[in-house]
Amino acid sequence: MGFDVEKVRALYPALADGRAWLDGAAGTQVPEPVIEAISDAYRAGLSNVGGPFESSERSAGIVAEARSAIADLVGASDPASVTFGPTMTALTYRFAATLSAGWNPGDEVVVTQLDHDANVRPWVQHAQRAGAAVRTAELDPETGELPVGNVLELIGERTKVVAVTAASNLVGTMPDLKPITDRAREVGAVSFVDGVQHCPHDHVRLADIGADFYATSSYKWAGPHLAAVVAGDPWTLENLHPDKLVPAPESSPERFERGTNPFAQLAGVVAAVEHLAGLDTDATGTRAERLAVSRKAVLAHEEQLATQLFEGLADLDGVTRHGAPQGACTPTAFFNVRGKAPKAVAAALAERGLNVSAGHSYAWEAVHALGVGPEGGVRASLSHYSSAEDVTRLLDALAELAD
Incomplete structure (x- = not known):
């Protein structure tokens, strides 16, 4: 090793x-490589995307590289499934607002006691506005674990979203997610997994988790303060239509990213993923x-x-x-x-x-x-x-x- x-x-x-x-x-x-990547991006010069000049093309290239890096890190099938935002909290509110647009009284959302409030309150608040019911899965207070059955018993035919953490930010518990995401898919519900504490401490494969959406924050794994929500399949993003400015891109994931991306920070994301890939000096092959x-x-x-x-x-x-x-x-x-x-x-x-x-x-x-x-x-x-x-x-x- x-x-x-x-x-x-x-x-x-x-x-x-x-x-x-x-x-x-x-x-x-x-680490130094991330610091240098951010500094180098600024030194080279950055412009907003869409321009017919080098600095604009450089920014667009950085965004594409960052999507590819996150896709490699979490085992996503397509870089087009990666949406960037300032924090996991901000992105979760963004997705909660979009998904809740079709909720009605009698619908249900499932949250858990194990989660950081960023994967609880956005869903609760939007459910309350829609008149939907909130069902909360209890953790085991002795072990700090989230028994799978406590979540499964709450998922029913009226469930719209199942929000669950992949790893507790408080006690470290890592629930067995696949039965939960499988059950959510069976009833037509969306699974939104908070991977902020999970991603730094596991080799993430989205297919193994089965999540429709997986959130990660790069500052938890040696990167800059930036977050991403990754769709299990880009098709999922294509069927969601968040509020956006009229002239903003219609394509996904761009239509989920409000305003200009922080290009230098994204260069740092690429460097951070490369850094993680090189922590074992015996590692070879693709990223x-x-x-x-x-x-x-x-x-x-x-x-x-x-x-x-x-x-x-x-x-x-x-x-x-x-x-x-x-x-x-x-x-x-x-x-x-x-x-x-x-x-x-x-x-x-x-x-x-x-x-x-x-x-x-x-x-x-x-x-x-x-x-x-x-x-x-x-x-x-x-x-x-x-x-x-x-x-x-x-x-x-x-x-x-x-x-």
């Missing part, structure tokens, strides 16, 4: 500050083939660190981990330290050179289902550039705080 975490870390300027960056679920740092090899190497590295983290937390008296999935999960731990407020713990860790998140992390339904309330807890989330030393530093600091 050609994955060397120290060589990977050397590509990230931010990591040179000596801190342990354990907040990957809130956003990863950016998709290199991604398959490199993602496998990264997953092995993260699994080892996750074991160290989870076992270490379990050994600490006074530290309670919320949600301990028995099945697949990302290297994310959500916990509290006895007698200490989550924000106070995060601040104390920050003083010790450790970056972690605290609060509800916008997993609004989940923090209530887990019984911790809006104050939430502390979240430590590992990335491909995390090291065993980072985890050891965290565990040692928590042992001191819990004493």
Whole structure:
């Protein structure tokens, strides 16, 4: 295996500050190739698309390259299935508004307690406006898992959308999605999968997931702040007609992208996908083939660190981990330290050179289902550039705080 975490870390300027960056679920740092790609795009000169000159053609080329890169990353069949937007939240609202146009009283949407609120509230709000019913699948508060049956029993003949996460941003749970997306398709419903926390920690194959739409945010996997929603089949986009300006493109996915795309940021997206594809230096072949090899190497590295983290937390008296999935999960731990407020713990860790998140992390339904309330807890989330030393530093600091 050609994955060397120290060589990977050397590509990230931010990591040179000596801190342990354990907040990957809130956003990863950016490697030199991405920084350079964005800078180079600006240096070369960019113009809006449609012009008969080089800088305009360069921008159009960057957009096309970025669609192709995202398609390779998630295993999409066609780059034309990739829609860009500023954030996953903004894109979800955009798709919710479009899909809900045909909803009527008596129709239903299915959401879950496991999801980030960005894949709950847009659907709930548009359902309320249409008079449609909202059905919420409950998670298991002991394990933090989302039992498949809890979702399947809510999907019926009046279901219009099933919104479900591929990986919890709070506790790391990775539900079994295929039975859910299959059932949604059987009843004619659309499945909208939040892959924001899933994409950084799995080798994504849309065909295996079966989602009609899959959302990802590049700043969660070493890219710039930009998001994409990928359709399982471009035909799905062709049959949706969002609100748009009259002279805006009629073609998809362009008609979903409001205004001018951020061309330099998209150049960074391409560089980020290339970076991920090259994390295992033994990987060869096409970008998709290199991604398959490199993602496998990264997953092995993260699994080892996750074991160290989870076992270490379990050994600490006074530290309670919320949600301990028995099945697949990302290297994310959500916990509290006895007698200490989550924000106070995060601040104390920050003083010790450790970056972690605290609060509800916008997993609004989940923090209530887990019984911790809006104050939430502390979240430590590992990335491909995390090291065993980072985890050891965290565990040692928590042992001191819990004493």
